[in-house]
Amino acid sequence: MLPALPVDAVMRALADPTRRAVFEQLARGGEVNVAELTRASGVTQGAISQHLKSLKLAGLVAERPQGRNVFYRATPDGLAPLLDWLSHYDAFWRDRFANLRDLLKEIDS
Amino acid sequence: MLPALPVDAVMRALADPTRRAVFEQLARGGEVNVAELTRASGVTQGAISQHLKSLKLAGLVAERPQGRNVFYRATPDGLAPLLDWLSHYDAFWRDRFANLRDLLKEIDS
DNA sequence: CTAATCAATTAGTCAATACTAATGTTTCTG
DNA sequence: CAGAAACATTAGTATTGACTAATTGATTAG
Numbered sequence: 265m266l267p268a269l270p271v272d273a274v275m276r277a278l279a280d281p282t283r284r285a286v287f288e289q290l291a292r293g294g295e296v297n298v299a300e301l302t303r304a305s306g307v308t309q310g311a312i313s314q315h316l317k318s319l320k321l322a323g324l325v326a327e328r329p330q331g332r333n334v335f336y337r338a339t340p341d342g343l344a345p346l347l348d349w350l351s352h353y354d355a356f357w358r359d360r361f362a363n364l365r366d367l368l369k370e371i372d373s
Numbered sequence: 374m375l376p377a378l379p380v381d382a383v384m385r386a387l388a389d390p391t392r393r394a395v396f397e398q399l400a401r402g403g404e405v406n407v408a409e410l411t412r413a414s415g416v417t418q419g420a421i422s423q424h425l426k427s428l429k430l431a432g433l434v435a436e437r438p439q440g441r442n443v444f445y446r447a448t449p450d451g452l453a454p455l456l457d458w459l460s461h462y463d464a465f466w467r468d469r470f471a472n473l474r475d476l477l478k479e480i481d482s
Numbered sequence: 483c484t485a486a487t488c489a490a491t492t493a494g495t496c497a498a499t500a501c502t503a504a505t506g507t508t509t510c511t512g
Numbered sequence: 513c514a515g516a517a518a519c520a521t522t523a524g525t526a527t528t529g530a531c532t533a534a535t536t537g538a539t540t541a542g
Binding site for chain 1: 529530531532533534538539540
Binding site: 406407408418419421422423425426438440441442443 | 517518519520521522
């Protein structure tokens with residue numbers, strides 16, 4: 265079995281549709297508590313807590329407890345391993361995807 | 374259950390370490406036949422054929438039969454869903470990603 | 483203090499999947 | 513033609529993983 269690289273955890277975390285939807289909601293909506301994430305999903309609260317645990321271990325989300333609520337937010341740095349992995353294949357898609365280059369230029373501005 | 378988007382197949386395909394290693398080898402080494410892919414991996418030939426099937430369904434590799442050999446190559450276009458997904462969170466990283474400038478420089482060089 | 487609320491955790495179930503071993507199919511070779 | 517070689521496919525197994533239901537722990541409200 266191969267070693268568990270950071271990109272491994274990120275890919276596996278984002279491969280599941282339910283979990284990816286949670287991440288997407290957090291990326292859009294700023295801080296959201298577990299109850300609201302549960303409402304937006306089709307699964308139980310327990311399942312959401314489990315997914316949040318995976319996302320946290322992958323470095324994709326962070327938590328902020330407040331009273332009996334726990335507010336989660338997406339952490340952009342968690343996507344770094346994925347971008348690094350893609351950038352490693354830069355030469356591979358360089359000429360076929362002007363998209364990412366434009367995107368990165370735009371972000372850089 | 375959520376619909377099966379293209380990014381789903383790509384993420385799931387690349388989430389497995391063995392399968393990702395196959396893709397990486399193909400991305401580096403141009404065309405490679407199944408025997409050589411099997412040698413480079415820690416699993417049996419049958420397992421590699423199964424992984425190649427998944428990668429092909431995800432649009433990440435293509436095959437070129439030649440006699441009794443089958444040469445596989447990575448197909449850059451298959452990464453498009455992943456790049457699109459990332460670009461969708463443009464605004465998300467824009468101001469938060471510390472490493473982005475460095476990453477851009479690396480890719481742009 | 484007692485109820486209720488929010489979230490995490492546990493145990494258990496079911497389906498998906500990564501794998502091996504064996505076989506099938508095609509193609510090449512002696 | 514007979515055997516070997518390359519790859520795909522199948523059946524079977526074991527592990528992983530996504531999920532629910534139920535419980536627990538902590539905080540707030542009445």
